[in-house]
Amino acid sequence: MTATVLPPAPARPDRPAHRDPDVLRWLGAYTSSMLGDSVYYLALSWAAVQAGSPARAGLVMSASALPRAVLLLGGGVVADRLGPRRVVIGSDAVRCAAVLTVAALLFLTSPGLWPLALLALVFGTVDAVFLPAVGALPARITGTGQLARVQGMRGLAIRFANVAGAPLGGLGVAVGGAPAAFALAGVLIAVSVPLLISVRVRDQPADRTDAPRGTAWSELRDGLRHIRRHRVLAPLMLAIALGDFGFVGPLNVGLTLLADRRGWGAPGMGWVLAGFGAGAGAASLLLAVRGRVPRAGLVTGCACVxxxxxxxALAFVPALAAAVGVALLVGLLAGLSGALCGALLQTQADPAYLGRVTAVAGLVSLGLAPLSMPFAAAAIGVWGLGPVFVVSAVVCGLGGAVALLVPGLRRAEIPG
Known part of the structure; x- marks a missing residue:
């Protein structure tokens, strides 16, 4: 798709993100796209279960993970070469076309699992360029002093999409089955395209068409070298990796087993997850309202610890109400540290490398950290919930220790 290139926004003082038309258009596009994603995953799950066995449906659901993980670093190079706005527009256009095509195919015939598997592969491949670009885009549409607020607004959009997406997808399935749900997902993703086209981006050195280019491999190595040599980005990546590895296992596998062994059942687990979501939403709201957080590196480390x-503590709480309260605290602190890490990445990275920096962070969080889940499940079976939660907490705490002990990261600020 060839996007209409608007002239860069003229230099002007940074206005508050919640009053900036470009930020609000971007936020509307992002929210609509995330809603479409939520509806898509529900529709894919429903259609896969209806068309095949649970085991085959599971393979379809996981088909997007491999191309996303393998291609993500290359996607960062693409985002930096072409510009994140152009890449996000193209990605949403491709995803919309793919989803609507499958919706039409399912409406006209019963093709089985192969179009669903192909759709999942397309989504995973497109995600490999979409994720670095969507992470790098906020720094192109607002000033560095507003990035913490934008991260908070982005977090609220994600929470809203997670809460509203499932009911919307369920409504689509109830009205017209999987074809209707896929069509709804495609329409929601399509809404983002004209909004993104209308967003004006700030010019960056990487946008100069006459700038010399190396090979994709050399540009990837340059990006990795930029991270490795940076006094803030290198320890920040390590802190993110440790935090995610310690966090993903307990909150995905461990929480299910905890609810089962405590006798809370699925409703109890739902309440605990709701507590976590409320805490993360409160952290996003706090950043969206407050904006700048002084001594961001120090606050990030303290929140992680x-x-x-x-x-x-979550593994040792016997009562459901107390577990919900602890989960709310986990969500608040994890949401705060995660949003600040995102803002620090965007403000500390050289703009020319921002797509690659975002890709490395995404690979750690979305490609590597989920690998801890089967190990966490196996360890719980051998040693029990308490020891595994404690070890996971120690690993997560090490991420906070890195933020507190490395001077460059501890003293890092988000410009105001």
């Missing part, structure tokens, strides 16, 4: 203590 305190959050790790709450994660460890």
């Amino acid at each position: 305190a959050g790790s203590v709450a994660i460890g």
